[in-house]
Amino acid sequence: MISKYFPLASVLVVTLLFLSSCLNSSTDNVEYSPDAQIYSFSLSSKEDTTDLLSATKFTIDQINGKIFNDEPLPYLFHVDSVLLSIGSSNMYNPFSQVMLTLDEDSTYNWQTSDSVAINRLSLITTTAPDGISKKEYRFELNIYQEDPYILSWQKMANGYLPTPFLSQNSVLLNDKLITYFQTNNGIEALMAGIDENLVWNSLNLVGLPHTIDLTTITITNEGVIALDSLTNTLYHSADGILWNSLFPDLNVQAIYGTLPTIEGDKLLIAIEQEENLRFAVTTDFTEMVLMNNLPENFPMSHFSTTQVVDPASYSIKHLLLAGGITAGNSLSNHIWILQEKEDHISWIHSRVPESLALQGSTMFYYDSKPYLMTATTEGNSFYYSNNHGLDWLQTGENQSLPAEFTRRKYASVSTDAENYIWIFGGISSQESQIADVWKGRLNKFSDM
Numbered sequence: 001m002i003s004k005y006f007p008l009a010s011v012l013v014v015t016l017l018f019l020s021s022c023l024n025s026s027t028d029n030v031e032y033s034p035d036a037q038i039y040s041f042s043l044s045s046k047e048d049t050t051d052l053l054s055a056t057k058f059t060i061d062q063i064n065g066k067i068f069n070d071e072p073l074p075y076l077f078h079v080d081s082v083l084l085s086i087g088s089s090n091m092y093n094p095f096s097q098v099m100l101t102l103d104e105d106s107t108y109n110w111q112t113s114d115s116v117a118i119n120r121l122s123l124i125t126t127t128a129p130d131g132i133s134k135k136e137y138r139f140e141l142n143i144y145q146e147d148p149y150i151l152s153w154q155k156m157a158n159g160y161l162p163t164p165f166l167s168q169n170s171v172l173l174n175d176k177l178i179t180y181f182q183t184n185n186g187i188e189a190l191m192a193g194i195d196e197n198l199v200w201n202s203l204n205l206v207g208l209p210h211t212i213d214l215t216t217i218t219i220t221n222e223g224v225i226a227l228d229s230l231t232n233t234l235y236h237s238a239d240g241i242l243w244n245s246l247f248p249d250l251n252v253q254a255i256y257g258t259l260p261t262i263e264g265d266k267l268l269i270a271i272e273q274e275e276n277l278r279f280a281v282t283t284d285f286t287e288m289v290l291m292n293n294l295p296e297n298f299p300m301s302h303f304s305t306t307q308v309v310d311p312a313s314y315s316i317k318h319l320l321l322a323g324g325i326t327a328g329n330s331l332s333n334h335i336w337i338l339q340e341k342e343d344h345i346s347w348i349h350s351r352v353p354e355s356l357a358l359q360g361s362t363m364f365y366y367d368s369k370p371y372l373m374t375a376t377t378e379g380n381s382f383y384y385s386n387n388h389g390l391d392w393l394q395t396g397e398n399q400s401l402p403a404e405f406t407r408r409k410y411a412s413v414s415t416d417a418e419n420y421i422w423i424f425g426g427i428s429s430q431e432s433q434i435a436d437v438w439k440g441r442l443n444k445f446s447d448m
Helices: 006-029
Strands: 040-044 058-061 066-069 083-087 097-102 106-109 121-127 134-140 151-158 167-173 176-183 186-193 212-220 223-228 233-237 244-246 252-261 264-273 276-282 289-293 299-309 317-326 335-341 344-349 362-366 369-375 380-384 412-415 421-428 433-442
Touching: 040 058, 167 212, 167 223, 167 412, 167 421, 167 433, 176 212, 176 421, 212 252, 212 299, 223 252, 233 252, 252 299, 252 335, 289 344, 299 369, 317 362, 362 412
Parallel strands: 066 134, 299 362
Antiparallel strands: 040 083, 058 066, 097 106, 097 121, 121 134, 151 433, 167 176, 176 186, 212 223, 223 233, 233 244, 252 264, 252 317, 264 276, 276 289, 299 317, 317 335, 335 344, 362 369, 369 380, 412 421, 421 433
């Protein structure tokens, strides 16, 4: 007798054999990736209570086989062991093996739960999922070996201007240092390249009136600009040597400098029109656009400015202005934050410490933040702002000026592409002109 269940059992057996055959076939035909490259890398440590490591970005140089952090960790940072996170091209198809080499003498097979002596790690070797392809990466954990925020100073020149001279102003233009100075014979200038040994050469200035107010000489994107205090006329030069007048019909009262805006940089000035003082801007020196009236007690001379632009922010584009003398001949002890908004110039005041005297101070932009050099009874001090000029803090001793640096006001300060700060001259406590040049730089930029 044939069981009625026999046909059903036969079907089940045939189905199981077919599935088994398919599974074996699938396993045999899998192709594992030959990609041994690392695509993500990060560190963490329980010893790192401030989470600096986990926030550190590492560069994976696939061509040269290197993994390193571009921005060094802080001076004196130290942890003994870390956990590594190493990512392949596919999280579902990881490396078949990762080997770590410590100090060239110890190599072992890394597991994700391993605690790694990070200060000894020198080489990471990955094996692709196919078990054949390999790739090596030299590992570097960069830590500042000295305080990166120490300002180191060098005196570059002393008494380099012919005496006697009445006033001076220095600028950095086209990688050249230019000092303009007023003598009894008119305005003269010296130029030097940015070198370890400054070699000064006299310039034959053309078209620059002797009535130019040297305190108004200002660097712009189009060269350098200055104001003739006798005729209230702007003068411009692309190279600092050949000058020509601009907008002769305008009654210009002040040059404030380059105002960064959403539309691009604009030169900001003040003009007098129908007994009103008004802001005006130009982008290319061919057309001047009138703006709103200046606020009450706004500085007209002897101020200092610097522009602030945050590449990470669309809206942080403004000009800072410190100190100065108003149209009413009173001293200003404000820092103004100027910004173009809806076709007019808006302003607010910074929160300035009451003890901070701004008269004769100099502003400049350095290390992605605005700085201010001001004179105190003890000498000169630096202040800086971490929030684009709204609040100001005094720097520590590591950013002080040398003991032999003569106390001064109204110094000229520029910064160059190599992250050097250049300080020129100024007026001493005895109201005499100083003719020296200093160069300083943060340690963090020394190896860049």
